[in-house]
Amino acid sequence: MLKQSYRYDQTTARLEVEGLPDFSAGHAEQAIGILSSWRLQIVGASELEGKREHLEALMQVVIPYVRLRLSGVVRSLGEQNDPVRLVPDGSQHRLDLTSGQPGIPPLSIQLDDAQLADLVRCLDALRSDGRVCLAWPSIQHEPLPRRDLVERIPLTQRLTAPLLGGATVVVLGVLGLLLPLPEVQSPTPAQAPEVKTETPISDPAQPDQER
Amino acid sequence: MTDVTAEAAPDPSIPEAVLGRRALERLDLLLLTVESLDLNGGEAMLWATRQLGFETIFPNRVELWKRRCHNPLRRSTRRGQLSAVETEALIRILCVMADRLYPMLHQLLSSKEPQDLTRQRWQLVHQRLRDLIEERMNLRRGAIQRFLGSEPEGPLQRQLVLTLALAAGPGGVDRLRASLLDPTP
Numbered sequence: 540m541l542k543q544s545y546r547y548d549q550t551t552a553r554l555e556v557e558g559l560p561d562f563s564a565g566h567a568e569q570a571i572g573i574l575s576s577w578r579l580q581i582v583g584a585s586e587l588e589g590k591r592e593h594l595e596a597l598m599q600v601v602i603p604y605v606r607l608r609l610s611g612v613v614r615s616l617g618e619q620n621d622p623v624r625l626v627p628d629g630s631q632h633r634l635d636l637t638s639g640q641p642g643i644p645p646l647s648i649q650l651d652d653a654q655l656a657d658l659v660r661c662l663d664a665l666r667s668d669g670r671v672c673l674a675w676p677s678i679q680h681e682p683l684p685r686r687d688l689v690e691r692i693p694l695t696q697r698l699t700a701p702l703l704g705g706a707t708v709v710v711l712g713v714l715g716l717l718l719p720l721p722e723v724q725s726p727t728p729a730q731a732p733e734v735k736t737e738t739p740i741s742d743p744a745q746p747d748q749e750r
Numbered sequence: 751m752t753d754v755t756a757e758a759a760p761d762p763s764i765p766e767a768v769l770g771r772r773a774l775e776r777l778d779l780l781l782l783t784v785e786s787l788d789l790n791g792g793e794a795m796l797w798a799t800r801q802l803g804f805e806t807i808f809p810n811r812v813e814l815w816k817r818r819c820h821n822p823l824r825r826s827t828r829r830g831q832l833s834a835v836e837t838e839a840l841i842r843i844l845c846v847m848a849d850r851l852y853p854m855l856h857q858l859l860s861s862k863e864p865q866d867l868t869r870q871r872w873q874l875v876h877q878r879l880r881d882l883i884e885e886r887m888n889l890r891r892g893a894i895q896r897f898l899g900s901e902p903e904g905p906l907q908r909q910l911v912l913t914l915a916l917a918a919g920p921g922g923v924d925r926l927r928a929s930l931l932d933p934t935p
Contacts, residue, residue, distance in 0.1 A: 550856055582862075602925075605916050609929040611909060631861070653860035656915040660852075663921030680928035688932055 543571050545671065547664040549657035551582040554665060556594075564672070571671045581658065584648040587636065595676050596623045598662050602678050604632075605659045610683050611691045766834040767841075771822055773930040774832065775893070777840060778821035782886070783910045784847045786878035787854055791847070798846045804839045825888050841927050848918035855915040859908075869903070875911075876902035 547554045554577065561572025577594050579587040600623045604616045617624030617635070624635040632655050634648040650658065666675050689697065769777065785791035792811065799808050808814040817836050819828040832840070848855065857863055858871055880898060887894045900906045917926040 550853075551860075551862075602921070606925050606928065609913055609916050609925055610932050651859065651861040652912050652915065653856045653862075656852075656856065656859065656912075656918070659916065659921070660919045663919050667920040680924045682928055682931040682933065685933050 541568065542575070543569060543670075545571065545665075545668065547661040547668075549660050551654045552657040552661050553580045554578070554661040555580075556665065556671065558671075558673075561672070566672050569670055571673065574673055579658075579661075581648060581650070581654060585646065587646075591673075593622060596621070598666070599623075599676055599678065600625050601634075601655075601659055601662060605655065606680050607683070607687075608655075610688065612683065612687055613691070614687075767837045767927055767931060768831055768834055769837050769930055770934065772934050773932075774821050775823050777837075777844070777930060778818050778824070780844055780910060780913060781818060781840070781847075782882050783875075783879060783907075783914060784844065784851065786875050786882055787851050788847075789878075794847060794850065795843055798843045798850075799839075802839070802842055802846065804843070807836055807839045823887050823891050823894055825886055827888070838927075841930070842923055844914075845917050845919070845922045845926060848914040848922065852915065852918045855911055855918070858911050859915055872903040872907070876907060879907070 541559055542557060543560065544555060544557045556571065556574060556577045558571035558574040558576075560566040560568055560570045564572055566572040574591045574594075577588060577591075579597075581587075600617045600621075604625045607614055607616070613627045615624065615626040620637060622637050622639065624637075626633045626635060628649065630651070632650045632652075634650055636646045636648070638645070665671060781795070784795070788794055795814065796808075796811055799805065799814065808817065816828065817832060817840065818824075819826060820830065820832050821827065858868065858875065860868075883894060883898060889895070889898075897906055913926070913929075916922065917929075
């Protein structure tokens with residue numbers, strides 16, 4: 540039996556992968572080098588399964604979404620017609636799955652915070668499992684740009700400081716305009732300088748003035 | 751519980767993560783939340799330190815406490831910044847602790863649990879966290895006063911518990927580190 544199957548269990552989620560070792564790549568018998576199928580069971584939702592690219596799309600949406608939530612940023616990930624999309628829905632999260640096959644309606648799964656954590660732990664466990672020798676898409680976690688973080692602050696709170704500053708400048712400007720201007724005095728003609736006449740020394744015995 | 755010991759040794763390829771003031775506050779508050787969830791949290795942190803091989807960085811509980819005192823919101827705060835190695839060690843200890851407490855975090859966050867029971871659990875965590883904050887933090891700081899005035903299941907506490915749940919496990923370390931390195935908006 541070369542077919543291998545590994546399962547990653549959490550309280551409300553179970554991810555199961557099946558595949559074969561790729562002997563041409565030097566894999567051991569217990570390894571999975573070729574993924575044949577995967578199944579994801581979430582409590583209260585239909586079972587999901589698909590190809591490797593669907594699982595990779597799920598990883599590329601769920602893991603960055605969780606990264607955003609860690610920074611308190613509430614934003615949907617994935618476009619409208621993407622196979623996987625995760626959208627904040629009140630205090631919950633809506634996982635939208637669109638099939639590539641015609642005639643299959645899109646599926647929406649409502650996840651609470653605990654289910655989201657379970658799902659990401661299953662995906663983390665799969666990605667870090669040394670027995671599954673597949674090159675998963677690289678997901679780099681970087682600090683978020685400042686503009687993303689600003690969005691988590693309510694608009695009123697963001698606008699308070701600049702509005703208050705602007706209003707202060709306007710009020711001070713108006714007050715400055717209300718202040719009376721000092722009267723400009725017309726220049727008076729310069730007076731003739733007084734001519735000081737020194738009194739002659741009356742007494743020759745008087746001592747010289749100190750410098 | 752997921753085993754994270756295999757990748758616990760300090761990795762020289764890890765980027766230099768020197769945390770700013772807000773990130774230090776957040777990291778210490780998360781560790782405090784762990785202590786409020788686990789009555790024996792202080793001892794468990796020491797155990798995690800040994801399990802991860804960080805005895806040289808934090809040889810005893812005093813050294814661990816001294817590093818946590820870089821939080822500017824502490825009653826007895828220390829100046830300076832944590833080094834990159836110390837920061838990485840604290841992040842990994844936190845993720846191991848979160849992994850260990852994950853069932854409890856799950857119960858708190860789950861909407862499928864009975865509401866009365868969930869409310870009681872939040873009330874208990876809130877009260878323990880309040881006691882720890884009143885004991886260790888500078889109560890004159892606005893951030894602390896805001897926290898103490900918040901509801902048991904308010905957004906501040908929920909975000910702390912959610913952060914721990916999403917940072918638990920092998921993938922949580924990178925996510926939490928990146929989140930702590932976010933610039934201050």
